[in-house]
Amino acid sequence: MLQGHEEPSRQWQAAVGSDKLHHAWLLSGPRGIGKMHFAIEAGRKLVGGDAPATEHPDIHILSQLPKDEKEDKKRAEGKPFERKRNIGVGQVRSMQKRLTTRPTLGDKRVIIIDAADDMERSASNALLKSLEEPPTGSHFLLVSHQPSKLLPTIRSRCRVLRFAALSEEQLRHVLAKQDVDATPEALDAAIEGANGSPGLALQLIALKLGEVRKAMAHILEGGDPHFEARAALANAIGQRPDRERLAAIVSLARSLLAKNMANGSREDFSSRHTAYLECERLAAEIATFNYDSGLLAMEIGSLLANAARPTKRHYA
Incomplete structure (x- = not known):
C-alpha cells in the first residue's frame, strides 16, 4: 500500500x-x-x-x-x-x-x-x-x-x-525508505519545494537545490539591501540551468512564500501573496519562454526581498 x-x-x-x-x-x-x-x-x-x-x-x-x-x-x-x-x-x-x-x-x-x-x-x-x-x-x-x-x-x-499530498512527516518517511543520497540542506529543500509529492521531492534532490534554498531563505528572512544575497542566489542557481532546474527553482520560491504567508502582519501577508502570484506567473512562463538565469535570479530575489519582514525589506 x-x-x-x-x-x-x-x-x-x-x-x-x-x-x-x-x-x-x-x-x-x-x-x-x-x-x-x-x-x-x-x-x-x-x-x-x-x-x-x-x-x-x-x-x-x-x-x-x-x-x-x-x-x-x-x-x-x-x-x-x-x-x-x-x-x-x-x-x-x-x-x-x-x-x-x-x-x-x-x-x-x-x-x-x-x-x-x-x-x-x-x-x-x-x-x-x-x-x-x-x-x-x-x-x-x-x-x-x-x-x-x-x-x-x-x-x-x-x-x-x-490522492492527497503527503504530510512533511510522511514525505520524510518515504524518502528515508528510498535511501536517497542527499545532504540535510538538499533534503530540506526538496521537502520544502515538493508540496507533499514524493516524485517531485526525488526530482528536486537530483537537482541539488540545497544552496538555492539557503540563499532564498536568507533573502526572505533578512532582505537584501545591497543586492549581495541576490548575487549569491544567482551563483547557487548556476550559469546555464536547464528548463527543469529553472522550473524547480521557481517552485521552491513559491513554496517558501506559501509557508511564510501566514506569519506576520496583514502587510506581510499582502507582500508575500503578491510575490507568490508573481512566482505563479513565472512558473507558467518558464514552460515556453527562454529565461536568462541571471535575470531570473534577480527577479526571484527581488520578489523575496520585497516579501521580507518589514524592517528588513528592500524594494527592487
Missing part, C-alpha cells in the same frame, strides 16, 4: 471485491504523489500474470510519445528523451483497435492513460466513445493531475479515487 494513500487503496480494494467493478476510474491528485505507480500495481493485480506492466499483453499504457525520431532513438537506447506535449488521437484509436479482440491471458484488460489531462481534444472525444460503450472486461485507469482540464462527459463516466 502506498504511504499516505490508504483511503483510495481501501476504496479500490472494496470495488474489486464487489460483484461488478466499474469500468472507468479517475485517479486524481497532485503530480508525483504515486498515482501512476498505483495504477500499474492495481492493473497488474487485476489482469494477473508475472510480466511487467510495460510488457503485459493485457495492460495498455498511453502517454506522450517521443517528440521526434531523434528522441525516439534515445528512448530505444534507454536514455532520457523529450516527449510530445500531448497524447494524440492516433494513440487512442490504435488502442481501440486492440479492444476489439479478447484479452490474451484472462478475461480482463486494463488501459492506463498518463496523464489524461494531456490528451488532445480529438483524443478525448475518441476516448469518450470507449467510455460510453466499454468492451466487456476492459477497465480504464485515467491518471489526472488537473481533472478540470478533462471533458465533463469523461469525468461523469468515471469513479474518482482522490
